[in-house]
Amino acid sequence: MxxxxxxxxxxxxxxxxxxxxxxxxxxxxxxxxxxxxxxxTRYEKLEFQSAYVDIGTNNTDTAVFNVTIRLKNTGSADATLDMIFLNGKPYDSYTGLNEVSIHNASDTSLKKISDLNDVTIEPGESFTLLIYLKKATESGGIWKSGMTLEIMVQTVAGRQYPKSIMLP
Known part of the structure; x- marks a missing residue:
């Protein structure tokens, strides 16, 4: 070679x-x-599909406003709830006669939601919340018929979604 x-x-x-x-x-x-x-480029976007109020009683026969909210995530990312504001205040700051409780109406047991961070709505999915507001009586309370309730749902991403409804 x-x-x-x-x-x-x-x-x-x-x-x-x-x-x-x-x-x-x-x-x-x-x-x-x-x-x-x-x-x-993934994003969350919550929309209120419905929001309405009924008058009823809770498990202790106390008159309450039953606020039902149906949310749908129309975005492309999961939306995890962080806080719900009622008339500008966090829902858990209302105590005593003005106590507020939030329940999972998507579940037939109406389980009370103790931590909103446990509520994650996947893209395309809906979730129904039930908010109990103790109705005002002679002994006190702020939730009265005819008042406007301003609801603000905040997610962990910091986005806020407002809705106003009138208590019957």
Whole structure:
């Protein structure tokens, strides 16, 4: 084997291999960028499908306003509830005669929700909340017929969704 007998890859074949590798690498980077962009463009969006109030009694025969709220997540990311504000105040700041309790009306047991962070609404899903407001009596209370109740649902992402309804 002399020096003149060695053969290498021709320049044309080498160019084709380099171009093929460059195309494969650019496709891999493009798919990675699209996936990365999709992760940052997910969003949550809650919509009130319905909100209404009935008058009823709770388990201790106390007159209450039953506020039923049906929320739907029309976004592309999960929405986890953080807080519910009633007339500008967190719902759990109302105590005594003005006590407020929130229940899962999507569950037939109407389980009381002690931590709103446990409520996550997936994209396309709906969730129904039932809020009990003790009706005002002669001995006190602030929840009275004819007043407007301003409800603000806040998610852990910091977004707020308002709704106003009148107590019957």
């Amino acid at each position: 002399g020096v003149g007998d060695r053969r290498g890859v021709s320049p044309v074949i080498a160019t084709i291999i380099i171009v093929a590798v460059a195309i494969v690498m650019s496709l891999a980077v493009a798919y990675w960028m699209l996936g990365l962009g999709g992760a940052f």
